Amino acid sequence: QVQLVQSGAEVKKPGASVKVSCKASRYIFTTSDINWVRQATGQGLEWMGWMNPYSGNTGYAQKFQGRLTMTRDTSLSTAYMELTGLTSEDTAVYYCARGGPGDYWGQGTLVTVSS
Amino acid sequence: DIQMTQSPSSLSASVGDRVTITCQANQDIGNYLNWYQQKPGKAPKLLIYDASTLETGVPSRFSGSGSGTHFAFIISSLQPEDIATYYCQQYEGTFGGGTKVEIK
Numbered sequence: 001q002v003q004l005v006q007s008g009a010e011v012k013k014p015g016a017s018v019k020v021s022c023k024a025s026r027y028i029f030t031t032s033d034i035n036w037v038r039q040a041t042g043q044g045l046e047w048m049g050w051m052n053p054y055s056g057n058t059g060y061a062q063k064f065q066g067r068l069t070m071t072r073d074t075s076l077s078t079a080y081m082e083l084t085g086l087t088s089e090d091t092a093v094y095y096c097a098r099g100g101p102g103d104y105w106g107q108g109t110l111v112t113v114s115s
Numbered sequence: 116d117i118q119m120t121q122s123p124s125s126l127s128a129s130v131g132d133r134v135t136i137t138c139q140a141n142q143d144i145g146n147y148l149n150w151y152q153q154k155p156g157k158a159p160k161l162l163i164y165d166a167s168t169l170e171t172g173v174p175s176r177f178s179g180s181g182s183g184t185h186f187a188f189i190i191s192s193l194q195p196e197d198i199a200t201y202y203c204q205q206y207e208g209t210f211g212g213g214t215k216v217e218i219k
Contacts, residue, residue, distance in 0.1 A: 035207055037159075045151075045159065045202050045210040059207070062116045100207040101149045101164035108158060 002027045004096050004106035011112045017084040020109045022096030029077035030054040032099045036070065036081045038092040039108075046092075050100070051079060086113045117142055121203050121211025127219045134190040136214045138181075138203035146182045147206035152199045153213075159202065163188065193218070 049060035051070040146166040151159035163179040203211040
């Protein structure tokens, strides 16, 4: 069974950065895109961007351009999502998902931004 | 970014009812449309991709249709376990606002 295991919860101060990891297992990491999606409490799903783990190519939602970076380490089968310039509005659960149709999802990582 | 408009935002129906949710894109996305189910505290679950293809293991009471800019998601006979929020999503892109489905 494909698994995506994300790093643990984070608490950050406004203006800081956060880097969330997503470790893939039981499939060939470089054969499927990784998407990142976030969800604030009680709100809908918000797509952030995609990354092709083979090429490293990325595509970001316009809203996050300039402060979002997606990277990967193919030797570890791990994708990373880094968001800078955090504000309270970035408090949310962040998910990684495999593929364009996200057929497998990570368990989610709660990022709390608070002074 | 492409905008996805989903309606209704919530609905209440009886067990056994047919439920329809619509999703409209503001530009042609072909059939690159996914539907997800999300229950509280859980990650979304893929139900349908390519607008009408049922993901493996998903009950056949769920179906999808459409192409271009107009799409529909149907539950043919609502079951108690279908209580959830449903989202459409453009392939590797924007989500609709979600539809919360409740039992009447």
